[in-house]
Amino acid sequence: MTDALYSLSISELAPLLARREVSPVEVTEQLLERIERLDGALHAYLTVDGAGARAQAKEAEARLGQGEATPLTGIPMALKDVLITRGLRTTCASRILENFVPPFDATVCAKLRQAGAVFLGKVNMDEFAMGSSTENSAFGPTHNPWNRECIPGGSSGGSAAAVAADFCIASLGSDTGGSIRQPACHCGVVGLKPTYGRVSRYGLVAYASSLDQIGPLTKEVRDAALLLNCIAGHDHRDSTSLDAAVPDYLEGLGRGIKGLKIGVPREYFGAGLNPEVDAAVQNALKTLEGLGAELVEVSLPHSEYAVAVYYLVAVAEASSNLARYDGVKYGFRGEGRNLLEMYGATRTQGFGAEVRRRIMLGTYALSAGYYDAYYRKGSQVRALIRGDFETAFEKCEAVATPVSPTPAFRLGEKVSDPLTMYLSDIFTISANLAGIPGISVPCGFSASGLPIGLQLMGPPLGEATLLQAAYAFEQATDWHRRKPQL
Amino acid sequence: MALTKEEVLHVAQLARLALEPGEVELFTRQLNDILAYVEKLQELDTSGVTPMAHVIPVFNAFREDEVKTGLDRDAALDNAPGREEGSFVVPRII
Numbered sequence: 001m002t003d004a005l006y007s008l009s010i011s012e013l014a015p016l017l018a019r020r021e022v023s024p025v026e027v028t029e030q031l032l033e034r035i036e037r038l039d040g041a042l043h044a045y046l047t048v049d050g051a052g053a054r055a056q057a058k059e060a061e062a063r064l065g066q067g068e069a070t071p072l073t074g075i076p077m078a079l080k081d082v083l084i085t086r087g088l089r090t091t092c093a094s095r096i097l098e099n100f101v102p103p104f105d106a107t108v109c110a111k112l113r114q115a116g117a118v119f120l121g122k123v124n125m126d127e128f129a130m131g132s133s134t135e136n137s138a139f140g141p142t143h144n145p146w147n148r149e150c151i152p153g154g155s156s157g158g159s160a161a162a163v164a165a166d167f168c169i170a171s172l173g174s175d176t177g178g179s180i181r182q183p184a185c186h187c188g189v190v191g192l193k194p195t196y197g198r199v200s201r202y203g204l205v206a207y208a209s210s211l212d213q214i215g216p217l218t219k220e221v222r223d224a225a226l227l228l229n230c231i232a233g234h235d236h237r238d239s240t241s242l243d244a245a246v247p248d249y250l251e252g253l254g255r256g257i258k259g260l261k262i263g264v265p266r267e268y269f270g271a272g273l274n275p276e277v278d279a280a281v282q283n284a285l286k287t288l289e290g291l292g293a294e295l296v297e298v299s300l301p302h303s304e305y306a307v308a309v310y311y312l313v314a315v316a317e318a319s320s321n322l323a324r325y326d327g328v329k330y331g332f333r334g335e336g337r338n339l340l341e342m343y344g345a346t347r348t349q350g351f352g353a354e355v356r357r358r359i360m361l362g363t364y365a366l367s368a369g370y371y372d373a374y375y376r377k378g379s380q381v382r383a384l385i386r387g388d389f390e391t392a393f394e395k396c397e398a399v400a401t402p403v404s405p406t407p408a409f410r411l412g413e414k415v416s417d418p419l420t421m422y423l424s425d426i427f428t429i430s431a432n433l434a435g436i437p438g439i440s441v442p443c444g445f446s447a448s449g450l451p452i453g454l455q456l457m458g459p460p461l462g463e464a465t466l467l468q469a470a471y472a473f474e475q476a477t478d479w480h481r482r483k484p485q486l
Numbered sequence: 487m488a489l490t491k492e493e494v495l496h497v498a499q500l501a502r503l504a505l506e507p508g509e510v511e512l513f514t515r516q517l518n519d520i521l522a523y524v525e526k527l528q529e530l531d532t533s534g535v536t537p538m539a540h541v542i543p544v545f546n547a548f549r550e551d552e553v554k555t556g557l558d559r560d561a562a563l564d565n566a567p568g569r570e571e572g573s574f575v576v577p578r579i580i
Contacts, residue, residue: 099565100565101564101565103557103558103561103562103564103565104557195541195542196540196541196542197540197541197542197544210539210540236547236549239544239547240540240544240547242542242544302530304526305526305527305530307523308523308524308526308527309527311520311523311524312524312527319501323502326502327567328566328567328574328576329562329565329566329574330565330566330567331565331567332567333567333568336577337577338577338578338579339576339577339578339579340502341577342576342577343502344502344503344504345504347501347502347503347504348503348504348505348506351503353509356501356503356513357513357516357517359501359503360494360497360498360501360503360513360517361517361520361521363497363500363501364489364493364497364517364521367497367500373528374524376537377527377528377532378524378527379537379538379539380532380535380536380537380538381527381530381532381535382537382538383535383536383537383538384530384532384535386538386541418516418519418520419516419519419520419523422520434541435540435541435542436541460541460542461542
């Protein structure tokens with residue numbers, strides 16, 4: 001039982017650890033060796049913490065021996081480099097934080113540590129989570145494990161690639177407009193964005209505060225439920241976190257979906273949807289129907305405005321959030337003869353082009369005379385988008401859609417045209433604007449061998465139903481079992 | 487509402503960003519493309535619609551006013567580009 005432990009999911013590995021058939025030290029060593037040998041070709045990791053991981057694995061081993069383990073004790077994980085880790089460099093894939101070593105843990109990291117998880121290191125992303133391809137990383141892009149010429153998706157591209165390539169057992173990412181679900185889709189893994197407020201954002205470096213949410217990227221649906229059990233819940237350090245009871249997300253798995261009403265929004269299946277993606281998702285809908293779900297047609301009429309709303313609301317919040325990078329308290333400092341010159345040099349040399357573009361756009365959208373036309377208008381249309389979902393969820397308990405309009409595109413294909421890049425998030429952005437949960441599960445492959453994902457979205461705090469439906473779908477298919485050849 | 491190069495420079499200054507020479511033209515074009523796209527929101531009548539922030543409205547997150555230990559001063563200064571005598575050091579202001 002010592003071969004290929006790296007390829008296991010949490011659900012497969014945890015019982016072996018609990019029965020002490022394998023040691024967390026052994027799994028950790030295997031993963032570190034694999035990352036060292038193979039990550040040169042993918043660049044999923046920005047920081048590998050071998051010494052830290054080995055120490056945590058030893059602690060986990062002791063804990064397992066004392067019978068004080070949780071289902072996450074000894075599970076080696078990769079964390080998106082936007083999550084603050086005490087004593088471990090956190091860069092947000094930006095030059096401006098290249099040498100930043102946080103003095104505290106994000107709440108989710110503290111919870112994982114408490115549960116006994118092992119942190120292998122920090123994984124790549126678009127700078128400050130701004131992007132859909134991980135090409136905006138200041139430290140170079142991540143490659144898709146299924147095809148090195150293609151993007152892994154973004155912004156949690158390092159997380160998705162690391163899970164798909166078996167460079168970790170599971171990962172946490174963040175999702176502001178699709179940044180967990182879209183890379184999960186492109187790399188053929190499971191990605192869950194919880195309801196806004198379900199998981200504390202304390203220690204998640206802020207991009208767009210009213211949209212950001214942390215969630216798991218995993219090899220199977222059950223693992224996403226396990227991780228959500230650990231990280232969900234109220235936190236007094238995040239005043240937007242919800243004071244709602246956390247159910248056991250494992251409970252509904254295996255109950256099946258007989259009689260579950262699943263809405264199919266016609267707006268998500270129109271022109272611009274790649275035929276292979278369309279076919280795979282239609283096939284997935286048939287599978288859900290075969291499992292006893294009832295498909296109902298629903299309409300989300302304001303969907304076509306979602307991208308426009310996002311690029312006002314998100315950038316406005318970003319311009320304000322990123323004002324803190326001024327070269328004074330932490331991070332990179334540029335040279336200047338006076339304070340103003342220093343600010344300009346710091347921010348110009350420290351931020352990449354996409355970050356500066358979004359800061360500029362957000363500054364403009366919030367500037368005197370434009371606030372009503374842009375930020376306020378965007379927030380109003382956002383309310384209409386939420387209203388669409390409220391109406392739809394009167395007729396169904398979840399909606400099923402594609403995750404991304406196409407399979408993973410090629411590296412470099414969209415870098416020179418920001419607007420085209422933005423439009424690749426057309427199916428995922430609405431969930432963030434409405435604040436609702438969404439999950440991406442593998443549902444097929446293109447002829448060229450690239451993964452395709454199915455998205456299920458639910459009403460606020462509807463994660464249990466989404467996990468239940470995604471689990472039923474996964475059990476009926478074997479897409480998630482395929483592994484890329486590295 | 488097309489942005490001019492002068493406005494782009496003004497916005498950059500507001501955001502404390504110094505643009506490289508070629509970037510003014512590039513950013514002006516790209517920002518105008520995006521603004522032209524978001525213009526489609528004006529098609530919608532939103533009069534009377536309350537702007538939305540949180541999916542489940544959360545009001546007044548109160549907590550007890552207890553004295554707790556905050557971040558240690560040295561730890562807070564550890565990442566500073568410049569520090570001296572327990573303070574952050576910045577270039578001269580006046």
